[in-house]
Amino acid sequence: MTASLLDRLPEVRGDYGEAVPMARHTWFGVGGPADVIFSPADAADLGAFLAACPADIPVLPVGAGSNLLVRDGGIAGVVIRLGEHMKSISHDGDIVTASAGATDADVARYAARNGLAGLEFLIGIPGTVGGGLRMNAGAYGGEFKDITIRAHGFDRSGTPVTATPEQMGMAYRHTDAPADWVFTHAEFSATAGDTDTIKARMKEIVGSRGDAQPRGVRTGGSTFANPQDGKAWQEIDSAGCRGMVIGGAQVSEKHCNFLINTGGASAHDIELLGETVRQRVSSGGGPRLRWEIRRVGHLAEGQPDPQQPGPQQPGPQQPGPQQSSQTGGASHDG
Numbered sequence: 001m002t003a004s005l006l007d008r009l010p011e012v013r014g015d016y017g018e019a020v021p022m023a024r025h026t027w028f029g030v031g032g033p034a035d036v037i038f039s040p041a042d043a044a045d046l047g048a049f050l051a052a053c054p055a056d057i058p059v060l061p062v063g064a065g066s067n068l069l070v071r072d073g074g075i076a077g078v079v080i081r082l083g084e085h086m087k088s089i090s091h092d093g094d095i096v097t098a099s100a101g102a103t104d105a106d107v108a109r110y111a112a113r114n115g116l117a118g119l120e121f122l123i124g125i126p127g128t129v130g131g132g133l134r135m136n137a138g139a140y141g142g143e144f145k146d147i148t149i150r151a152h153g154f155d156r157s158g159t160p161v162t163a164t165p166e167q168m169g170m171a172y173r174h175t176d177a178p179a180d181w182v183f184t185h186a187e188f189s190a191t192a193g194d195t196d197t198i199k200a201r202m203k204e205i206v207g208s209r210g211d212a213q214p215r216g217v218r219t220g221g222s223t224f225a226n227p228q229d230g231k232a233w234q235e236i237d238s239a240g241c242r243g244m245v246i247g248g249a250q251v252s253e254k255h256c257n258f259l260i261n262t263g264g265a266s267a268h269d270i271e272l273l274g275e276t277v278r279q280r281v282s283s284g285g286g287p288r289l290r291w292e293i294r295r296v297g298h299l300a301e302g303q304p305d306p307q308q309p310g311p312q313q314p315g316p317q318q319p320g321p322q323q324s325s326q327t328g329g330a331s332h333d334g
């Protein structure tokens with residue numbers, strides 16, 4: 001399959017990789033292989049690739065993999081990774097232009113160095129500009145929709161596209177931008193500010209994040225979006241799921257909307273744990289939680305459907321004893 005797939009792909013200036021384990025490219029550290037990974041040299045290379053890539057070959061853009069759960073069977077088709085080469089950041093007056101593969105933290109640091117305020121919240125989001133646009137990522141009172149002037153990219157046929165946040169219907173952890181758009185860059189609005197004050201605010205955000213979230217663990221951040229009238233972590237806590245374990249996956253003791261790969265988790269363990277949590281919350285009278293983490297790829301052979309938690313699946317182990325220092329992570333809304 002892979003050899004014939006590469007044969008069907010156009011010549012590019014960037015790089016192709018074959019059968020690349022996605023576990024290397026996701027924060028969870030799990031996920032089967034992508035048939036092919038393509039790292040475009042620049043936006044023109046990406047546009048030419050999309051225009052020439054046969055329409056029946058699926059493509060999936062991926063940033064830092066900080067909001068992705070890639071299933072154990074891997075991803076059919078081509079994963080497009082923009083973080084290798086497309087990372088440039090520049091500014092003209094108080095408008096910052098960043099490529100889709102630039103990390104949010106690098107954009108925040110660049111703005112701070114250049115005395116540009118308003119982008120501080122980006123320091124706390126471990127993704128890229130492309131993933132932030134797709135997710136309308138946000139934290140500490142800021143969201144991509146508040147700072148984005150225009151986003152640019154290509155559709156699946158390689159035709160350039162551009163849109164404002166309003167045109168993309170950006171809302172809480174959501175955008176209506178067509179699913180086939182691959183973002184290449186965006187302009188962000190900032191305001192003139194004092195570098196020391198901006199850096200102090202960023203330091204505050206980083207410190208507060210460390211208090212509320214588990215550190216140095218393999219996670220995808222907030223698993224579920226907050227329901228309309230409440231907080232996902234509170235629903236999970238009330239359903240008694242804090243600390244719950246399935247295989248190598250665990251609901252974080254510290255921030256119970258985070259799922260953790262404690263070492264040997266499979267993507268299946270993590271997805272099944274998430275589905276079990278959702279079921280417990282809703283069967284206890286809570287809302288049907290919506291996955292914020294994007295689940296992609298296919299199950300490995302023989303794995304039962306994690307969306308049907310039931311007797312054929314490994315059951316959860318009892319949560320451990322709760323500690324008094326636990327928080328729900330209420331200081332960020334990611």
Ligand SMILES: Cc1cc2nc3c(=O)[nH]c(=O)nc-3n(C[C@H](O)[C@H](O)[C@H](O)COP(=O)(O)OP(=O)(O)OC[C@H]3O[C@@H](n4cnc5c(N)ncnc54)[C@H](O)[C@@H]3O)c2cc1C
Nearest residue numbers: 063064065066067127128130131132137138139183221334
């Ligand atoms: C420890 C931790 C803390 C987090 N805290 C927050 C938080 O505070 N707030 C918050 O909102 N999120 C948070 N997240 C989630 C995550 O960082 C954000 O959703 C981030 O925006 C994802 O960016 P990414 O580059 O990693 O995207 P990926 O995870 O690689 O992809 C996410 C989605 O974006 C799409 N995508 C990626 N690049 C492009 C592109 N160029 N064009 C089109 N689509 C693209 C992918 O196809 C996928 O659907 C956290 C995650 C972790 C692990």
